[in-house]
Amino acid sequence: MEALNNIFYGFSISFQPMNLLFCFLGVLAGTLVGVLPGLGPPAAICLLLPLTFHLTPVSAIIMLSGIYYGAMYGGSTTSILVNIPGETASVMTCLDGYAMARQGRAGPALGISAFGSFIAGTLGLVGLTLIAAPLAKAALKFGPPEYFSLMLLGFSILSYLASGSMIKALMMAALGLILGAIGMDLISGKTRFTYGIMTLEDGIGLAPVVMGLFGVSEVLLNMEISVKQEIFKTKIKNLFPNLQDWKDSIGAISRGTIIGFFLGILPGGGAVISSFASYAIEKKISKHPEKFGKGAIEGVAAPESANNAATSGAFIPMLSLGIPSNAVMALLLGALMIYGLQPGPLLIRQAPDLFWGTITSMYVGNVMLLVLNLPLIGLWVKILKIPYAILFPLILLFCLIGAYSMNNNVGDLIIMNIFGIIGYLMKKFKYEGAPLVLAVVLGPMFENALRQSLMLSHGSFTIFVTRPISLGFMIAVFGILISSMITKRRPGEGLEE
Amino acid sequence: MEKTTGFRMMVVIFVVLFFCASQILGQEKKFPDTAINLYIGYPPGGGVGNAAQILAEGLKKNLGQPVIVNFKPGAAQAIAGDFVFKCKPDGYSLLYVTETDFIPKLIKDASLLKYSMDDFVSLGASPYSPYALAVNAESPWKTLDDLIAHGRKSPPGTLSYGSVGVATTAHLSAELFSQLTGIALNHIPFQGGGPADTALMGGHVHMCFGSVGRFGARLRPGGGLRPLAILDKKRAPDFPDVPTMLEKGYDMQLLLWNGLHAPKGLPNDVKSILVRAFEKTAKDPEMISALSKAGYYHFYLNPEGQDKQIQTDYKVLKNILSKAGLLN
Amino acid sequence: MADRISGFFWLIFSVIIAEESYRLELGTLHSPKAGFLPFWASLALGVLSSILLLSTSIRRQKIKRIESIEFNKQRLHKVFYVLISLFLYGLLLNTFGFLLCTILLIFFLIGIVETQRWYVVIITTILIPFISYMIFAVWLRVQMPRGFLGF
Numbered sequence: 001m002e003a004l005n006n007i008f009y010g011f012s013i014s015f016q017p018m019n020l021l022f023c024f025l026g027v028l029a030g031t032l033v034g035v036l037p038g039l040g041p042p043a044a045i046c047l048l049l050p051l052t053f054h055l056t057p058v059s060a061i062i063m064l065s066g067i068y069y070g071a072m073y074g075g076s077t078t079s080i081l082v083n084i085p086g087e088t089a090s091v092m093t094c095l096d097g098y099a100m101a102r103q104g105r106a107g108p109a110l111g112i113s114a115f116g117s118f119i120a121g122t123l124g125l126v127g128l129t130l131i132a133a134p135l136a137k138a139a140l141k142f143g144p145p146e147y148f149s150l151m152l153l154g155f156s157i158l159s160y161l162a163s164g165s166m167i168k169a170l171m172m173a174a175l176g177l178i179l180g181a182i183g184m185d186l187i188s189g190k191t192r193f194t195y196g197i198m199t200l201e202d203g204i205g206l207a208p209v210v211m212g213l214f215g216v217s218e219v220l221l222n223m224e225i226s227v228k229q230e231i232f233k234t235k236i237k238n239l240f241p242n243l244q245d246w247k248d249s250i251g252a253i254s255r256g257t258i259i260g261f262f263l264g265i266l267p268g269g270g271a272v273i274s275s276f277a278s279y280a281i282e283k284k285i286s287k288h289p290e291k292f293g294k295g296a297i298e299g300v301a302a303p304e305s306a307n308n309a310a311t312s313g314a315f316i317p318m319l320s321l322g323i324p325s326n327a328v329m330a331l332l333l334g335a336l337m338i339y340g341l342q343p344g345p346l347l348i349r350q351a352p353d354l355f356w357g358t359i360t361s362m363y364v365g366n367v368m369l370l371v372l373n374l375p376l377i378g379l380w381v382k383i384l385k386i387p388y389a390i391l392f393p394l395i396l397l398f399c400l401i402g403a404y405s406m407n408n409n410v411g412d413l414i415i416m417n418i419f420g421i422i423g424y425l426m427k428k429f430k431y432e433g434a435p436l437v438l439a440v441v442l443g444p445m446f447e448n449a450l451r452q453s454l455m456l457s458h459g460s461f462t463i464f465v466t467r468p469i470s471l472g473f474m475i476a477v478f479g480i481l482i483s484s485m486i487t488k489r490r491p492g493e494g495l496e497e
Numbered sequence: 498m499e500k501t502t503g504f505r506m507m508v509v510i511f512v513v514l515f516f517c518a519s520q521i522l523g524q525e526k527k528f529p530d531t532a533i534n535l536y537i538g539y540p541p542g543g544g545v546g547n548a549a550q551i552l553a554e555g556l557k558k559n560l561g562q563p564v565i566v567n568f569k570p571g572a573a574q575a576i577a578g579d580f581v582f583k584c585k586p587d588g589y590s591l592l593y594v595t596e597t598d599f600i601p602k603l604i605k606d607a608s609l610l611k612y613s614m615d616d617f618v619s620l621g622a623s624p625y626s627p628y629a630l631a632v633n634a635e636s637p638w639k640t641l642d643d644l645i646a647h648g649r650k651s652p653p654g655t656l657s658y659g660s661v662g663v664a665t666t667a668h669l670s671a672e673l674f675s676q677l678t679g680i681a682l683n684h685i686p687f688q689g690g691g692p693a694d695t696a697l698m699g700g701h702v703h704m705c706f707g708s709v710g711r712f713g714a715r716l717r718p719g720g721g722l723r724p725l726a727i728l729d730k731k732r733a734p735d736f737p738d739v740p741t742m743l744e745k746g747y748d749m750q751l752l753l754w755n756g757l758h759a760p761k762g763l764p765n766d767v768k769s770i771l772v773r774a775f776e777k778t779a780k781d782p783e784m785i786s787a788l789s790k791a792g793y794y795h796f797y798l799n800p801e802g803q804d805k806q807i808q809t810d811y812k813v814l815k816n817i818l819s820k821a822g823l824l825n
Numbered sequence: 826m827a828d829r830i831s832g833f834f835w836l837i838f839s840v841i842i843a844e845e846s847y848r849l850e851l852g853t854l855h856s857p858k859a860g861f862l863p864f865w866a867s868l869a870l871g872v873l874s875s876i877l878l879l880s881t882s883i884r885r886q887k888i889k890r891i892e893s894i895e896f897n898k899q900r901l902h903k904v905f906y907v908l909i910s911l912f913l914y915g916l917l918l919n920t921f922g923f924l925l926c927t928i929l930l931i932f933f934l935i936g937i938v939e940t941q942r943w944y945v946v947i948i949t950t951i952l953i954p955f956i957s958y959m960i961f962a963v964w965l966r967v968q969m970p971r972g973f974l975g976f
């Protein structure tokens with residue numbers, strides 16, 4: 001059993017004291033950075049990179065990887081506590097997580113998020129260990145037509161996300177498509193809707209948008225409530241998820257893991273899309289979908305599991321093919337290159353100690369994170385007890401710093417503020433943020449894939465159905481459309497709130 | 498009771514402020530006496546970022562002060578350029594760019610930018626990575642001639658190539674290739690090196706131009722790609738079997754090279770300190786070996802050489818841009 | 826009523842965007858250009874907002890529910906204050922520098938928007954900016970802007 005041998009070999013490396021230490025430092029730094037909105041793993045990795053020059057490549061990669069998935073654990077904390085996504089992948093967690101916090105159930109939300117992340121991360125790693133190579137090859141088969149069909153599928157499940165008026169959700173999706181188009185058009189090189197502002201040339205970043213839409217707007221809304229009133233129920237009921245919570249969540253966690261893992265493998269896929277997809281699917285198959293958005297624990301378990309599974313999945317193209325799926329992977333890739341290692345099909349042969357040592361240390365890291373995060377729940381919950389009058393300036397300040405520090409650009413800050421107003425007005429006029437964010441994420445990829453495919457096929461649309469994978473997704477899209485038309489709508493649904 | 502607490506508070510505040518002020522005001526004037534900021538126009542993890550991190554370590558030794566790499570990505574290095582353009586020319590804010598991507602941007606969007614190349618002072622250039630033409634390792638074309646023959650036989654636009662965006666050097670090299678060989682190519686832009694290489698490795702596009710540094714191990718046997726030609730005067734040390742475009746009769750020499758700049762108005766004594774330090778760093782054998790592991794080969798141009806090369810590239814790239822109809 | 830206002834707003838917005846997209850060149854279905862996606866998206870937005878507007882008049886007749894936007898008029902000015910301070914922070918950050926801006930922001934939010942006792946104001950105005958400076962600028966080495974005062 002070669003796999004078993006490799007795993008033992010890997011553990012022999014990751015259990016070396018130095019590597020354990022660096023693993024711990026990495027996940028600790030990652031958690032802290034994940035909690036801070038806006039600042040993400042890239043910032044922490046850049047910071048610690050020069051430090052790692054003096055380490056062996058194995059230790060360095062162990063630490064840097066730890067930062068990445070540590071951040072996924074930490075990102076959910078602020079989503080639940082103050083409705084600010086610490087990572088863009090934690091946006092969906094805000095919906096039900098924050099609602100739970102306001103009901104005094106922040107503890108169980110944080111708990112199920114930690115456990116779900118652990119289970120999903122670990123299972124994702126198992127997948128990584130066993131089927132990395134064939135999956136990577138399969139991922140290569142995804143060209144522009146496949147991405148287009150997949151994005152189309154993503155849009156079709158958008159309808160599941162809407163809790164309120166479908167018309168308004170669709171309007172937000174259309175708006176999201178428009179917002180996603182801001183910036184330089186990839187294919188023609190023309191700048192769209194930038195009006196000479198350089199910051200907009202690369203588009204409006206997703207992070208300032210979600211921080212404004214969810215975080216800042218929430219503070220603005222709370223300003224209207226007299227602070228003598230409770231924003232958060234101060235009587236916090238139990239700190240951990242109870243048996244019922246577990247029973248409800250276990251399905252969500254498993255489904256989220258699978259969705260997250262496979263979507264994470266696709267270059268360009270990733271944690272954000274998987275968290276949306278798992279939330280939407282969970283809501284669709286739930287027996288009580290109306291509870292979603294108001295504090296359903298599955299609404300926390302599903303996206304959190306998905307985004308952690310996706311981080312494990314994202315390592316596959318990086319380690320096996322040398323192709324980074326996102327900015328963090330690109331950094332790790334760069335780090336590997338600085339150490340003189342070339343990720344790709346040759347990496348396993350060139351540096352087996354690095355490959356297997358890193359993978360096994362990720363198992364170790366996940367355990368460390370679980371152990372780290374559980375006691376912290378009590379601490380985080382206490383933070384909610386700070387009087388809101390003092391808490392809200394802190395929240396705002398962290399948002400401002402977070403938005404600025406991403407690119408050292410004041411423009412991002414201003415974008416966040418603008419979306420803060422938009423989010424505030426949206427909540428007043430009863431529009432939802434989730435379809436908007438989904439459209440902003442999917443829109444550019446959808447459009448690029450469409451145009452790239454049409455350029456490849458010289459204008460023919462048959463390219464989407466002649467290729468097997470693409471055909472499969474298209475069939476799924478039709479299936480969903482037909483099923484939603486057949487399903488009997490409850491009377492009054494659709495136009496009403 | 499409250500009055501004394503308030504008074505004590507005031508005292509504390511004043512002491513703290515005074516302390517801060519004295520730190521700021523009481524500084525000596527020898528360059529460099531504090532950390533230097535190096536600004537990069539791409540997000541971390543890219544080739545420039547890696548080269549910069551390595552060089553920063555070396556510069557630290559030669560300047561005696563930490564050199565901090567700052568990322569200001571966006572608008573194909575224009576945002577970083579704009580930022581350094583607005584900085585004081587005191588030698589503490591430097592710009593490290595990939596010249597071959599910066600120059601087309603300056604040409605194409607000259608009307609939109611508040612600055613041009615003349616607003617910067619050159620401090621030296623190093624390292625470089627030559628561009629290569631790569632195809633999928635499983636494709637039927639084993640040499641450049643095979644590819645060109647196939648292209649000439651097929652209807653125009655059959656051969657597709659991936660690029661990392663419009664007006665990037667990857668795109669422009671392909672345009673030049675198309676102009677020189679007379680083959681009409683189908684240009685498919687991608688969102689970056691990762692997606693472009695994935696598409697090439699998956700067989701969705703036929704070929705791709707990119708720097709040896711970016712392709713990395715993928716160009717080696719077993720890596721998934723096959724290099725057909727190098728766009729340099731001489732063959733690449735890592736790929737001695739791959740001919741250069743020049744050998745094959747096509748005058749295509751495009752290198753990805755990085756250069757250091759400071760805002761105009763830099764005092765001469767500061768300039769010479771920086772130029773000397775950068776030269777020493779670039780020629781340091783340890784640096785050379787670290788950079789070559791990251792895919793960058795050694796070369797060094799002093800400021801005059803750098804300016805001359807910028808002029809040459811400017812002409813070549815402007816030519817390609819105008820023939821491709823991309824000038825605004 | 827609320828839906829009327831928002832529906833109307835989005836309708837106007839979609840028309841503007843459609844016009845801008847048209848200028849960007851639409852291309853055809855087989856060869857979409859830069860303006861293609863935004864144009865059709867804005868068209869969809871326009872159609873949907875029209876439906877929304879129509880539905881408000883239909884609903885009026887069927888269901889007698891008064892829909893009003895809930896604004897707490899007494900505290901609305903606080904929302905404005907906070908908003909203004911957020912925008913000013915962004916605009917002044919590069920000129921004043923991180924530390925000074927943050928001090929001003931915290932002072933404003935804690936001292937004026939939600940007035941606390943004066944010693945709370947002083948303590949937080951000192952502690953919070955300095956501690957965040959320590960965390961972000963020194964420890965995490967985020968490049969915080971320096972203002973005209975040099976820090």
